[in-house]
Amino acid sequence: MLRIAPVTDPAPCFALREEVFMAEQGFTAEEEWDDLDASAEHLLATLDGTPVGTARLLEEDGAGRIGRICVVKAQRGTGLGAALVRAGIERLAAQGHTRITLGAQVRVMGFYEGLGFVAFGPEYDDGGVPHREMELRLKA
Template identity: 50%
Template sequence: MSTSIAVTQDFEACLALRHTVFVQEQGVPIEEEQDALDATATHLMARDGDTPVGTARILFQEGTAKVGRVCVLERARGTGLGADIIRATVDIARETPGISRVKLGAQIQALGFYEKLGFQAFGPIYDDAGIDHRDMVLELA
């Protein structure tokens, strides 16, 4: 696999990836998967050659980069691509003036994945689109 990760304007490709992973695989209602925040988010695309295989979005608010809608197609899972996407979001956050932390809502089964990348869980478990989540934060030095 020869992957690249970059900010993208190809929002339709991001939505297609998210639809495959969240709506088709995880059963998230489409009206909950897409929201008005997409219009102001920075979108990242991971590609294997020319083929989109993963995505994430970042929202910048009050000193925080909020990462969300992180997904990787099944065929690219287990390759380290998900970690690379998260590292790319953290790099963008570090390069953005005024941003001091990265926050995300992690599905419970992914807590360990994010902990290995330096995130710390906080707060209660909550339901998001029928899936248990917990907030996590990474303070930027």
């Protein structure tokens, strides 16, 4: 059974980010960890009680922001990533946000476009990986 919910202890979320972003994708600790984690809401996806995905939710420049979205390799392509992003959108919308932003790795922009996000602004480098900002506008 899949469950996606906010957590009060983000340790399992941090472990997933270490596995996916640092061990698998090669980001350094300096690139992965920042002071935003302390004020973020962390979503954890579990499958039969096992952590399989995470995302963090923030407010930035008046918009809701979804970041640090990751899914363990064994669960990619199952719809879990989309469910995680949709859960983040729902939580941010419930807080009154009508604009949701994220920084997407260029190679997976099509995934976010499929969820309604549109790219804006120039491509930028984040840890040696090309990224673009994307946004989703919700009806007020």
